[in-house]
Amino acid sequence: MxxxxxxxxxxxxxxxxxxxxxxxxxxxxxxxxxxxxxxxxxxxxxxxxxxxxxxxxxxxxxxxxxxxxxxxxxxxxxxxxxxxxxxxxxxxxxxxxxxxxxxxxxxxxxxxxxxxxxxxxxxxxxxxxxxxxxxxxxxxxxxxxxISKKIKSVKHDKQRKGLFIGGKPRYGYKMDPHHKNKIIIDEETAPIVRRIFDMALTGMSCRQIAVQLNAEKIPTPASYAGLNQGRVGPYAGRWSSERISDMLQNETYIGNMVQGRSKKISYKSKKTIRQPRENWIVVEGTHEPLIDPEMFDKVQRMVNSRKTTRSRTYDFLLKGLIYCHECGYPLAVINRPNAKGKDCLYFVCRTYQRFTKAGVCTCHSIKEETVTNAVLQKVREVCQPYFHAEELIPIAEQALAEARQTKDHENEIAALQGKIESLTAHLDKMYMDKLTGLLDDQDFERIYRKVKEERSALEQKLSEIDTPDDSPDKQTEIAKQLVKRFVDTAYCSRDLLVSLIERVELTEDKQIIIHFRFRQPEAIS
The missing domain is CATH 3.40.50.1390 (Resolvase, N-terminal catalytic domain)
Incomplete structure (x- = not known):
């Protein structure tokens, strides 16, 4: 010093x-x-x-x-x-x-x-x-x-021995005050866990169970444990179907210690990533079970039987862009028949869908097609002043000229010539079959006419490609058709929408608010 x-x-x-x-x-x-x-x-x-x-x-x-x-x-x-x-x-x-x-x-x-x-x-x-x-x-x-490696090694060794090393035990259990790294049944919350499994056995879905617990104002696991729930949103302090599903599939409740479900990205970061089930550390018979194994297996079969319906998803143009204006969460889509019995996609508020009786948010139900068309129309209005179709015509004409001289153009001509020669050989063989009696007159006339028409169509197409109309008027007309087709479909491009729009919000009274990436939000009715 x-x-x-x-x-x-x-x-x-x-x-x-x-x-x-x-x-x-x-x-x-x-x-x-x-x-x-x-x-x-x-x-x-x-x-x-x-x-x-x-x-x-x-x-x-x-x-x-x-x-x-x-x-x-x-x-x-x-x-x-x-x-x-x-x-x-x-x-x-x-x-x-x-x-x-x-x-x-x-x-x-x-x-x-x-x-x-x-x-x-x-x-x-x-x-x-x-x-x-x-x-x-x-x-x-x-x-x-x-040091981090040594600590991790010690933790993994304890996990493999079935010792609990987490911060808070699973809902329904608490730390054993007399034995370190052991858990025992929490008599205050254990009845709620048993009741959840009972309700699942009666055929209630995870969402229905969550709604029932919320209606009875039963504290969630996080609320009961006094955990910091981070950002406060409409879901805070409420049971959810995901929470119920996780509990119903957790082997901790049949006496098995389940750990290693997530791990830290590195010793320098607090962030964790979920691990696949095969990487979990499960040790059987480490503590008193809350649920009978036979009952647990029955619940698993019931939960798995509904997975195909719960995991169904739909693709739509505004996916990942549209949110509820009131609660801020992404909107979900559901498939419902309209008045004519035809299936249609509808936007609905996910918060309302999960907590209907809690009154946290409202339905916001509206046809997906209605919202999408309104958004596309607004995008068209915004882009129209900067999008001049006539400026694209020379580009299209140049592309047509280059296409005629490419290898693909030559390959297309060769392919057409090969098909025509094959059909001609087929006609010759048919004629010989007719002469030798292998093919009767009626079948010969029918097949001959069909093959000949197909060959004539190919010859016409080859003639158009091989000797194209290079007149300026003709090429300009084709170029205009290509530009029109591009303009009609450009506004429906997913890439364009993601580039222009940050998010779309749907209000309770069906107003659509578009937040563009380059200017203030625009509201449309």
Whole structure:
């Protein structure tokens, strides 16, 4: 710690301290008190003015979204801190990419001097210690990665032994207060789980069960566990068919420990991805069952029997673009017969569909064709001033001229000539069959006439292709027909709609609001 500060009065110092579980093996030297004592001693000896002390106790170095660190960044941007001191570089972080970002970009751009005591790093002076900082950051990152692998290995070993390592047990169970990593039946919620399976056995669908539980205001698993539900929407605090379906198919309720259903993308990210069922870790008979296995199997058969109807989807032009204006969720489509008995697609609000009796939203029912035609008409009006068909005619004429000289054109002529020669040979054979008596007069006349007409049509087509009408008027007419066909279908292009439209909203009173990507929303009735 021989670092010297020539002008201590110029600095307002932030002392940053971080400690996580990964540092337990390092002993008392890494403790918060030890770090604080070391940083305060350094500041006092250099007569530095400490603006504040920032502590993140229990936070991983791979995560830079820490409360103490965020407070430090806020004070830097407010101009209150222009020097940051840590015990070593790993206290700042163990993600070499983010550590390099703050060291090489953020701190210099904000006129902040960074000092790492044990590493001898001081960005306020030129030194060899600063030059090897990227390598130190990589080594710290590798340490965090190694620790992550060891922790993951220990967790997987516990999972394979049937020990529960999750945060909250499945709804219907709770942690055993006397045995770590064991779960027992929660007598408060177990009756609700048993009732859900009973209702499923009576033939009620997952949606019907969810509606019933919502009507009785029974707390959802997340509400009961007091979990942070993140963004609050119309579904928050309500049972859903997806939740019921997941419960009805979970083997935890027959006494099997089911874990490993999802995994983190990497040790640096909190995001998780679902794992296929074959990758789950299932250990049988680890705890008391809530549901009889025979009853569980019956429910599985009933749930699986409805999968074909639930998974049916429909393709439509506005798929992924149309939303409910009131609740903000995507609209669903259903197939219903109209007054004439013909099947038609209708848009309906998905929130209303799932929580009809809760009154969260309204139906918004309207024909898919009606909305699509209205949107296409508006797109046509918007694009019309910039779309001049006459400017496309020269392009079409040039394409026609090039097409006549391509290899495909020559191949088409050769193919027609080959078919004509084959039909001619067929006629010759038929004539010989007639002479030898293999083919009677009536069949000969019928087949001969049909084959000859087919050959004449091919000869006519070959004549048109081989000796095309190159007159300007004729070519212009063909080009106009091609342009007209393009213009008539261009506005129905899925690519065009996605490029122009950000989202379409349908209001309760059937008003259609189009949010274009290039201007303010336009409303049409």
């Amino acid at each position: 021989s670092l010297e500060i020539c002008n201590p009065m110029d600095y307002q110092v932030g002392l940053y301290i971080r400690l996580s579980k990964e540092d337990d093996n390092e002993g008392q030297s890494e403790s918060v008190n030890n770090q604080l004592s070391m940083l305060k001693t350094f500041a006092q000896e250099r007569q530095l003015d400490v603006f504040d002390i920032y502590i993140d106790d229990g936070w991983s170095g791979t995560n830079f979204d820490r409360p103490g660190f965020n407070r430090l960044i806020a004070d830097i941007e407010a101009g209150k801190v222009n020097m940051v001191i840590t015990k070593d570089l790993s206290r700042l972080g163990r993600d070499y990419i983010m550590t390099g970002h703050y060291m090489e970009r953020y701190f210099p751009e904000n006129r902040v001097r960074y000092i790492s005591l044990l590493d001898g790093i001081d960005t306020g002076v030129e030194s060899t210690a600063n030059d090897i900082t990227p390598f130190r950051a990589i080594m710290n990152d590798m340490y965090a990665k190694d």
